Amino acid sequence: MVSKRLIDSIEQNAHRLAQDLVESLRRDPNVPAYALLSDQQYQGVVQDLYGHLGQWLSSRTWHKLQVTYERKGRERFHGGIPLEQLVYSLTRTKQNLLDFIRGALPGCADERDLELQLVLSVSEFFDRAIYHTTAGYEDARRTVGAAPDLPTAAHTEASVARATGSLASESVPDSDLGQISRGGDIGETSG
Numbered sequence: 001m002v003s004k005r006l007i008d009s010i011e012q013n014a015h016r017l018a019q020d021l022v023e024s025l026r027r028d029p030n031v032p033a034y035a036l037l038s039d040q041q042y043q044g045v046v047q048d049l050y051g052h053l054g055q056w057l058s059s060r061t062w063h064k065l066q067v068t069y070e071r072k073g074r075e076r077f078h079g080g081i082p083l084e085q086l087v088y089s090l091t092r093t094k095q096n097l098l099d100f101i102r103g104a105l106p107g108c109a110d111e112r113d114l115e116l117q118l119v120l121s122v123s124e125f126f127d128r129a130i131y132h133t134t135a136g137y138e139d140a141r142r143t144v145g146a147a148p149d150l151p152t153a154a155h156t157e158a159s160v161a162r163a164t165g166s167l168a169s170e171s172v173p174d175s176d177l178g179q180i181s182r183g184g185d186i187g188e189t190s191g
């Protein structure tokens with residue numbers, strides 16, 4: 001059982017939490033495509049999530065979560081939002097909520113166990129939401145027959161620079177991109 005008081009507090013503060021998150025993402029250089037969404041559109045989605053969090057967590061209707069977040073993934077694909085920015089925004093949404101939870105009970109030892117249970121439930125919720133959003137996004141990509149996103153030379157150089165802390169002097173040729181695994185090791189083909 002999660003803390004009813006914390007859930008109520010999240011739901012009562014949903015508008016402010018959503019507004020704070022949207023303002024933060026508008027300033028974040030990691031999600032430039034979110035400028036395509038109006039504040040009202042994005043804030044509405046986040047506020048709906050925060051405002052109904054108790055229902056999601058208490059009902060544990062994972063099928064409904066799957067349907068809802070796969071739809072959101074397809075909508076973001078068709079809206080031109082890159083997948084990495086979509087996932088980043090979801091992780092920021094989760095972090096925003098966890099920060100609120102941590103600050104909601106300063107010095108209240110009686111509810112620490114309930115707070116921990118809530119944090120674990122929120123984490124499970126967002127893990128599933130991220131998975132299903134990504135699945136919906138990829139489904140939309142397959143439906144329109146789009147090829148997987150292949151980094152451009154500039155994007156690859158910027159990624160290498162971020163990973164190594166320096167500018168890359170050479171970019172990876174597009175023909176070699178198929179040999180790069182998710183782990184980043186060249187030649188590895190595991191999935």
